[in-house]
Amino acid sequence: MLRIEKNTVSLLLTGIALGCGVTGPAFGQVQNLDDASARGSLAIFADFAKYPPESRPLNSSNWDLLHPWLTEGSLMSLLPVATVRQLELLQNSGLSDDEIAQRVTMPSSLPRYQFDVNKTILAGTQDTLRAKLTVTPADELNTPVRIHVVKTELIGDDYFGSPSLGSVPFSCDSANATCTFEWTAPSADKKYWGGLQLNVTLTVEGIEDEYLAQQSFYSSPMVAGKFTGSFNEHLENGSLVIDVGVDVQKRMACFVTGNLYSVDKAVPAVFVQRRMIVDPSMKFISLTFFGKIFRDYGYSGAFRLQDLKAQCENLPYPPEWFMDSLAHQAELQAFQNKQPATMEPPRIYFEYSEYSYLTHGYSNASFSDEEWQSPTKTRKLEMLKKAAADLDDPALQVRKHP
Amino acid sequence: MNFRTPASLGGTAIMRTIVCCLSILLFSAPTFGREINVLLIHGRLHNTHERYGHFTHDQAGAWNGLKPLTTGTVWYVQWDAWNHYFDDHSWPGGEAVVRDAIDAKCDANKGQECWILCHSAGCAAFEDYLSNSDYAHNSILIEHVMAADSAAGGSELADNGLLRWIGGRTGQSGRLDNSLKTSYARGAYNHNHMQGVVVRGVGGATDNYPLHFLIACNFFPSQTGGRLNSECTPCIAGRFGPIYRECSDGTVALHSSGAHNRKASFQDCNSRIPPHDDTKGTYAFHGWWINDHVCNGDFSQGCSWNGPYSNNGRSLWNPPFKTYHVDHSDGKTVVVGEYTEAPFSLCP
Structure with missing residues (x-):
């Protein structure tokens, strides 16, 4: 790679700008790069390194660090099992998205579900997942509907061929508005290791369709x-x-x-x-x-x-x-x-x-x-100082494109 | 929507002028006494002909031939983003390939420094590498990270299995998808621990993306109230209910691409890159592409924006919310265009 001195770079770039007749508004102007520049990267690292990487300030906005075992749930629509099957058939027949959109039968409104879980990482065979499932109609977000659990199944990690790990015990409240599923790894067997998925097949009172609600978590039984x-x-x-x-x-x-x-x-x-x-x-x-x-x-x-x-x-x-x-x-x-x-x-x-x-x-x-x-x-x-010095030349604050 | 290459910009005369300028710039580009490497790390991809490692051409086609203009060397980092998790230590898993490329091309002891452009699951692989690495104590030098449509926070479409309908082999899941579930992706590593390296995101917020009829208003978090992002998908609760806005690029929600530290509805991207200190939940050392030096989430201030730099980026930029009007694949175009058009001193 050709090496040239900084002042040569400045002259060269100025010459290019004039020679090409480029008159873009930013060309040749000094940009305020603030902390995005290499000089800024240096300043940011210097600020970061006031404290060692291993010990950092913590405050109430660090939601993830304050909840190290949990990723919270969110409200999602329940897709009818029949709709998913129809989608599969249409896609397998080679239709485009637009064609599928015209043919697939989507209900006008879908009930929604949410799992509230105590944690999404299980460690050991004494650690228990508790997942409370609530289903609400699309138009009344705060009023749970009665549900009937048809089937529960825990699916193992894809690294082990996504095996079925059996059903998951659950109990529902008297109104059948919420059901709570509990699971603890029965042993340290590898099949209980990795990303597991709780599948709950259910029906909603007043609707004929069957739905599938899913909740994932990580299990480390050993x-x-x-x-x-x-x-x-x-x-x-x-x-x-x-x-x-x-x-x-x-x-x-x-x-x-x-x-x-x-x-x-x-x-x-x-x-x-x-x-x-x-x-x-x-x-x-x-x-x-x-x-x-x-x-x-x-x-x-x-x-x-x-x-x-x-x-x-x-x-x-x-x-x-x-x-x-x-x-x-x-x-x-x-x-x-x-x-x-x-x-x-x-x-x-x-x-x-x-x-x-x-x-x-x-x-x-x-x-x-x-x-x-x-x-x-x-x-x-x-290292950062040297990099910043290399890039800290007003002539380099031009855009590569006009 | 595509990044406008010079060929699409105008007439022959203009083209000649631009080609002249570019040629001169490329052949006389400044050098900085060190080896500059620009690493492009792709996202979810199914390509049985892909070779794994780092290459000077887009061998797998993951970037659709896009190549940022640089005085240094562009390296396409290719990992098995179908059969391996993004944090897989075994070759060619995400962590293994990214680590190999960075150790080979970003070592200041060898006179190297790196700029990283990542897309989707590639950003999860990169961040996992960086967070778990010994960066603050070793000789690796990473100047800047541009994260397009980052899946580092996971996707609800992976949570419920619908990711198999998006891209790749339609109707089939890759093993990668398990690692893109929101609980897995957020639990895999400490997303704050970027060790002083800044990650600037291009977060897509749009109402126009593939399988919109199926996905919109069904799976991503949404919210109602004031100050909603008008470029996000409008959803109505019931027949007469209030309008909610659901902000996503059709594959990941802003909680992921905007590097928010919890899975919730967000209308914008914020910043924890000093001097900013978003207290509403952004991972440390994350912000939006590209910074301003005045505002800190207060939209009433007169912000002095430094970017975007490209015409394409500017046309897609939504300043009050720091989002881009792109779907999940278009973020790649934005970051490559932005790197290409940014000043030398920012993106050499």
Whole structure:
């Protein structure tokens, strides 16, 4: 690739603009690139790296982090089973979308359903899914209708051929307006592992059609380990460190996460995520809650650690390769041709637990106000600075197209 | 709707001028003392002739021949987006192929840096890689991510099996579809953990997409009230009920393409890219393509928009809501067009 000096670039681009007679409104004008530029990327990373990647501020808007086991449900229409079959036939006959739209028989209004679930990730054989199904007519969104459950079936992960895992126990309220389905993995058998789907075939009072309501969730009946409920705490370099007791069964690359709440303010304060290899020899995993976060947000007093979760990667190669793929690039590339004959779901969890831990009280001044420092941060900032310097030339703020 | 290539823009004279300019620009494009790589990561695709890895041409046709104009090199990252989950570590699963391409082409220790353009499930694969990687501690350098129609938050059409009617082999599901269920996609990785890399999304909100007769007003979240996005699908509850608006591109709702941190109805895309700090539920380091430096969700302010840069992008842009009037496949055209027409310093 041709290398040219920056001032040459400026002259060249100006020359191109004049020579081609381009008079577009933005050509040659300096754009305000704000944080979208490479300089902005540098600023954003520098701001991000005030705190270490493993310890981040947490607040009430972080819905997903505050509900680590759940993706909420939403209202959806119930499609008649007969309509789906008709759609299949029409599509298999090679008709276009428009032709199908003209021929398919869609009811004028469809009842709607929603599953309210307690969680969408199950970890272990003691963890239970509870899914409450409510069906409402299309025109009266808040009034449930009576339903009759014809059939329930749990379908296994496609990695195992989507096997039928049997029916799912349920109970309905006296008015048959809501039905609650409960399922716990009967064993750690692989067939209960992965993305499972609850299928409920039902009828709605006053309508002849049969409908299918579906709810998916992830199941990890076998576990990589469990939390024991033991905790220790101490301050280290102005950060709060909580050692969490574990009983590890498998050596795996895992993401261990937890939420720290300020008891005094009754608000979420710090999220922690450790990327690490867990090993059966481990008795504790240390979670570091970075001091400057406490200082910047004015936290003091006691704190409560909760929402512990360990998500482990089911890798077809050693966990060290995952932890540092650049260092193991050659091995990983060689491994591309040695893939296992059978594929498996990508994740295994630690057993679900509701352990929480209340810390001692701390003054705000107990925590360090120092930003995160590390050689890796310095190197990354240097890389970004160099990239920003390369691109930080007004002559480059022209558009490639007029 | 297609990105307007130079050939469709006008007469022969204009074409000659543009070709002249482009030729000069391409052959004299500035270099930056490093190797710039633009990685295009495709979404859900069924192509039995596809080769897996990263290639300098659109071998699988996933991008319909679209290629962003760059001073660097365009790499088409091809993974098995039919038989593998987006977060599959085994080759040619999403995580495995994306990681391989990034390790090979985005390593600052080798003088490389990357710009990422992803589409749909390709964005889920990329984000899964990035979130679970050691990015903040290693030598990988990613400058910018443009996410078109991102399926990182999953699709309701995967939840109920209807995705099999969209694209690919109509009427058949790929194994990938299981990983695009909303609970799976949102539970697979920490979507906030982009480690300082910004992801700017092109979120499609339109009332015109394939199988509209079947999908519209049935499966995606909707809402009523004030300040609704008029480009979203209008739905009426009952005979006389209020009008709801359902915002999607026909395959994913804005909760996914707009990187919202919960599965709910959204009329717009917001931003958590500093200085913005949307408190209504956007994943960290996500925002819309492309930024303004004044507003933070307050539509009454006079925003100073920097993009879109392409005529196509501008014509599809819905500024108050930061959405694009595109269906699920057209977002690809927008991001390639935007990369092509943006300033060198933003998209070299």
